[in-house]
Amino acid sequence: MGQLATGSRPFRTRWAAHDVKTHKTGKKTFQNPLIGEVTLPFENLTVAAASEQVLTVFTPQPGSPEHDAIRLLASWNAHSPNAEKAEFSPDT
Structure with a gap:
């Protein structure tokens, strides 16, 4: 937290204001060494059996x-010698 506070004025301002919000939906950008940068839409779902837990689902548009x-990333992992065998339907 210290590096964020010293290196980012917007972070410092929001942290001081306690302006923390839960995002139910949105987009998150990931940087992957194999496929590069991808931005995926997400939705946070509350787990009914444990309301303090949230499941985040990332779903790129077909x-x-x-x-x-x-x-492509999934196919690389599926053919890895250490990957567990799992069924994969190309239409899902």
Whole structure:
């Protein structure tokens, strides 16, 4: 937290104001060494059996460059010698 506070005025301002909000939906950008930068839409879902837990689901739009990149990444992992065997439907 110290580096953020000293290196980012917007962070410092928001932290001091206690302006913390839960985001139910949005977009998050990831940097992956194999597929590069991808921005994925997400939705946070509350777990009914444990209301203090939240499940975050990232779902790229079918046919989008992000969808293709995630599928490519999944295919690399699926063919890894250390990957566990799992069923994968190309239409899901």
